[in-house]
Amino acid sequence: TLDLSNYLLASFGKTKNKIKITLVFSDTYMDIDLALPLGLIIQELITNSLKYGFPNDQIGQIHVTFNDAECSGSNNFYGLQYSDTGVGLNEDFDLNSSSTLGLKLVRRLVEKQLSGTIELGQKNKAEFKIRFPKGNNHDS
Numbered sequence: 001t002l003d004l005s006n007y008l009l010a011s012f013g014k015t016k017n018k019i020k021i022t023l024v025f026s027d028t029y030m031d032i033d034l035a036l037p038l039g040l041i042i043q044e045l046i047t048n049s050l051k052y053g054f055p056n057d058q059i060g061q062i063h064v065t066f067n068d069a070e071c072s073g074s075n076n077f078y079g080l081q082y083s084d085t086g087v088g089l090n091e092d093f094d095l096n097s098s099s100t101l102g103l104k105l106v107r108r109l110v111e112k113q114l115s116g117t118i119e120l121g122q123k124n125k126a127e128f129k130i131r132f133p134k135g136n137n138h139d140s
Contacts, residue, residue, distance in 0.1 A: 004039075005046055005062075012050040018059050021046065026067035030078070034132070037113040038066075038080070044102040044109075045082045045128060051102075053086025053126055060085040068134070080130040081121075088124040095120060 005021045030038070042064060054060050065081045095118065098104060106128075110118045114132035121127025 004043060008043070008046050008050060012047075014050055014054065018057060019050065019054060019062065020060075021062045022064070024063075024065045024067075028068060028078075031135075034078070034114060034134075037109040038078075041080070041106050041109050041130065042082070044106045048100065048102045048106075049084040049086055049126060052100075053084050053088075055087065058086065076135075077131050077133055081128070082130070083121060083125065083127040086126060089120070089126055091124055093120070 005023065009019060009021070045064075046062060049062050062084045063082070066078065068075060068078050095103065095107060098107070107118060110116045110130050110132065114130075116130055116132025118128060118130045121129060
């Protein structure tokens, strides 16, 4: 994932000294049917931040935390918290009616592939909290 984030930085013409990406992942086993959509979700969120969150060479940070009980409040769920320090989301932003392809994809992957939930953090900030069950009880 770190290699992917460095690749994304380079593809958007950003440097590590302008945008710092911090990844904090717990050491856990995950079925490939969960890992693949999770990787796509993280890629799309980072891409969205780099594309829209840091205009005009703005300096900032992206923080991704993935774990189980500490993040989601239950041992039966995984949790992903994502945030950036960029320009944030519009005050009237609604994830369910987002027009960007990347965020539509994120929402669909969370809901349909992971049988999870996604919610926004603080208003005007690019913060996402994703929670999904462990195991194979998701849709194909």
